[in-house]
Amino acid sequence: MGLCRKILSISFKEKSIFRFDYLVSTLFSFFHIVLKVYLWKGLYGISGGTVNGIALNDMLVYSILSSFTAGITKTTVMNDLNDSVLSGSISTNLLLPIGLKKYLFVGSVTKNFFLTLYGTIPSVLAAMLFFGFHARIRPVNIILYLFSVTMGILINFLYNFLFGSSVIWFRNAFFLNNINSVLLNLFSGSFVPLWFFPEPLKILSVFLPFRYIVFEPIAVLLDTKSVEETAGVFTMQFFWLLLLFCAATFVWNRGRNKIMIQGG
């Protein structure tokens, strides 16, 4: 907890030095939501109506919620691991008493907490005020969403850590970031929800962990799932969590003895 507080205070100090940059980045987070909303409005046309059973208002609500959920589940751990191996700073990180995986997780969560508090929440609130937010969300759905999104954060972290660890063998795994963004953009539903996907892509997404990071938590929040379906989502999230945890631990244990420290 002390470490979290320290990282948070450093992040805050850094952001307050470059406050103009922070303000502009928050403003443009809002503009990105505006862009998404106008795209959906353009797609639905003047008449509105429903497509695949989804009305324009549902899509606007989804766009705002997906910006929020994508913001809080985001992690830069793959990049951080790559940079630390390239610069050689991983040697000092390995000496930390809490272990590298835990250290990276705390760093990622704290950084995200800051970004959510000062970047995502203001832009999402502004979007809600600007476009209106007409959704009936029950308190129980909020609790289920929080549970599901926590699992989403863990899944995304472990997945990024697992593939980020490959930098030990590749020496430079910067290209993995692109591949990761490909899969996340496509299957997480952060931009286009899976409701609109053609059947083959929809089926493929079931066998990958990405839909459980953004799409499914939002679907749970919007009460589009029955009790059995919600239980199914949690089971799948737990399954992916377990699988990725085992894989990440196995790969890291195999890899940490092979790390070549560079720089000096």
Place this chain on the structure above:
Amino acid sequence: MRTVNGIGSVGEAVKEVVKEAAWYLRLTRIFTGKAVKAMLTYRFLFVINCISQALDYAVAFLLMWVMISAFDSLNGWNACEVMLLYAFSLFAYGIAGTFFFNIMNHLPGQIWRGGFDDVLIKPVKVLPYLLSSSFICNYIAHITLSILVMGFCFHALEMPVTLWLLLKILRILFSGSLIYGGFFLIVSGSAFLVTRTDALFHIMFFFREVSYYPLSVFPKVIQIIATVLVPYGFINFYPLRELLGKEEAGGLGDLAGWSPVVALVFFAAACLFFCRSARQYKSSGS
């Protein structure tokens, strides 16, 4: 006699400019050769990077197709037409990035650390030298993918590829590349005036994203900004609307013909801004 002298001095000046341009072109060839050699040294990583970037953009095209196909059209533009908008913007960005991205990427760091002194003590002009030495091959993926998508979309739209069409396409791509080049120079030049240029990055990349879709989808204020202040509309929207014969009334009217003029003026203004800003440089090195 005065006229003869005048002609003589103009001739001399032109000769001088041509000589200088030839010298910088030679310099560009040398630096480009080195960039290609560096790329070939780490060819595995280079190829993987290109593939991953191409995949990243291919997914963006796929998502666009999925999204628009589910609704038939986006403000009267079908999936292929919107993908063309994206492909033209991506191609122009790739060409501009090949020559200007490294300037934007490295200059702020050089200014903080005082490394820009190295450029100033060389017997060269700042902008032409930076341009000569900043070539990168990393945009091959952007360019190749956008050409493939353009080919696919023109075929799907059943547009016969004639010499006239190719010339029009080249004109659009050239104008677009100049506009993107101008943006790269404005962001780079700002590094001489402010400590961090991240805010300008945000602005540039936000409008780049706007340029992937028909401008007419967005509110009037964004349409005006993307036409007058940051002329992204001229990269693809106005020229393609004319090329595809669209009859929608978005944007600020039929401005396709203005595209090359706007691009040249914008690029010249960006060069001027960069050179003026470079004069504000104060060494911070030790």
